[in-house]
Amino acid sequence: MKNTRRHFLQNFAVSAIGLTVLPRLGLAGKPDLYEQPYDGPVLRVAIMGLGSYGSRVAEAMQSCKKAKLVGVISGTPSKIKDWQGKYNIPEKNCYNYGNFDKIKDNPDIDAVYVITPNALHHDQVIRVAKAGKHVICEKPMALNAKEGQEMVDACRKANVKLLVGYRMHFEPHTLEVIRMRNAGEFGKVLFFQGLCGFKIGDPTQWRLNKQLAGGGSLMDIGIYAVNGARYMVGEEPVWVTAQETKTDHEKFKPGVDETIQFQLGFPSGVTASCLSTYSMNNLDKFFLNGEKGFAEMQPSTGYGPIKGRTHKGELNQPVVVHQTVQMEEMSDIILNGKQPVVPVNGEEGVKDLKIMDAIYQAAKTGEKVSLKL
Incomplete structure (x- = not known):
């Protein structure tokens, strides 16, 4: 097993499987927001980059009420097939790095979560913005501030929101x-x-x-x-x-x-x-x-x-699954204009x-x- 940051951080973690039930526990045993029925808008998300962290986000999203995994973008066909089977993703919501601009014509995807190597973020985020979809980008958002500002400007021009994965x-x-x-x-x-x-x-x-x-x-x-x-x-x-x-x-x-x-x-x-x-x-x-x-x-x-x-x-x-809470909150930010305590734009x-x-x-x-x- 590679000793990457992902595996290092897991040394401090209880297993992801064990954690998936924890967001449902409120203080003093009272049910929290995850137990409340939800009838509001749902952010429909495609994940770009199906590596270890993309997988972690996908698993965490299974507990979300306000966000739903509906699509994938990957350069590896076998991963796309695996995710389709695991998360019931329809063929029409599957893209590769060459053709994902076509999400512009897909009304069933609201946002794309970019989880690829740092150097790819700039161009991929701008392409998603031009396709008219909201963007969540892993950190660091870009290689330098100049690139980052270009991404902000592109999303503003396209009238889409740009958020960063500050869990x-x-x-x-x-x-x-x-x-x-x-x-x-x-x-x-x-x-x-x-x-x-x-x-x-x-x-x-x-x-x-x-x-x-x-x-x-x-x-x-x-x-x-x-x-x-x-x-x-x-x-x-x-x-x-x-x-x-x-x-x-x-x-x-x-x-x-x-x-x-x-x-x-x-x-x-x-x-x-x-x-x-x-x-x-x-x-x-x-x-x-x-x-x-x-x-x-x-x-x-x-x-x-x-x-x-x-x-x-x-x-x-409360102990929570960070990515579950993040995606719930980001749904509220994108769909309902919620202002978080600490900005994630x-x-x-x-x-x-x-x-x-x-x-x-x-x-x-x-x-x-x-x-x-």
């Missing part, structure tokens, strides 16, 4: 920490630490291919620290410094980062210290410190269960890309890079 923006423990911060329970925020990493395996995988991944650990696991610093602190950074360390030049070719440490500065004076790496395990931790208290989450971004504590004690929010994705562009620049030049998001 943590809907995760209950994460939202509780954000609620506590907004309520002033930590007092003035002073410091954030984000540690994200694992020891990557198979050297031939696309995540270690500069052309497909656009970088290395930062573009894969480090984005969680970039994005997490923003939603945990509740501000946008104004400067960044960074340092890159590389111990295995054979595995990590030029342009593929092994380890990057980076620091962010925020307008209020908060600083963040973060680590992104492909060469160390046991790293999935967020820490937020304030004048009146703290929040610590470990695991902080794995597939679940997320665990954490604050100065007030353990966090005991394309503009949010561009902000992360601007920060990552600056991190790479700072690591290369050794200089402090100013940010304007």
Whole structure:
């Protein structure tokens, strides 16, 4: 089994099969929204990219009430056949990478979830937008901020919504920490630490291919620290410094980062210290410190269960399947105009890309890079 980020995160997770029943459990045994009858609009989704994470999303969507898997887009005919049988997908909703523009003429698909290697997102999202369908794109949204902005512009021009797969923006423990911060329970925020990493395996995988991944650990696991610093602190950074360390030049070719440490500065004076790496395990931790208290989450971004504590004690929010909740919420955003606590739109994705562009620049030049998001 390849030691990819997907498998690493699963080390922190209970099995996906075990988790599928958990969204149905409410607090104190009371039925939650998943047990309530639903009679509203349903977002009909085609998944593009039928790899390990696409499979995870598909499985999670089986528990959704507001979103339904209705189509697939893949370059592998055998996968399409497997998914057709498993998820009862009609032939007319199956496409390959060459002909998926034809979804323009398919009224039974509302949105496409793009789950392909990073370098493919830009062109695929723009093609989906031109076909008149809403888009959900995995993170990082693109290889750089310029590409990301072009995607946002294309979706705006086509009058379709562009969302990014920020599943943590809907995760209950994460939202509780954000609620506590907004309520002033930590007092003035002073410091954030984000540690994200694992020891990557198979050297031939696309995540270690500069052309497909656009970088290395930062573009894969480090984005969680970039994005997490923003939603945990509740501000946008104004400067960044960074340092890159590389111990295995054979595995990590030029342009593929092994380890990057980076620091962010925020307008209020908060600083963040973060680590992104492909060469160390046991790293999935967020820490937020304030004048009146703290929040610590470990695991902080794995597939679940997320665990954490604050100065007030353990966090005991419901354990959920992240992708199920994400797709339910994204359905509400696309179909009903719901505003989430933390945005998941394309503009949010561009902000992360601007920060990552600056991190790479700072690591290369050794200089402090100013940010304007």
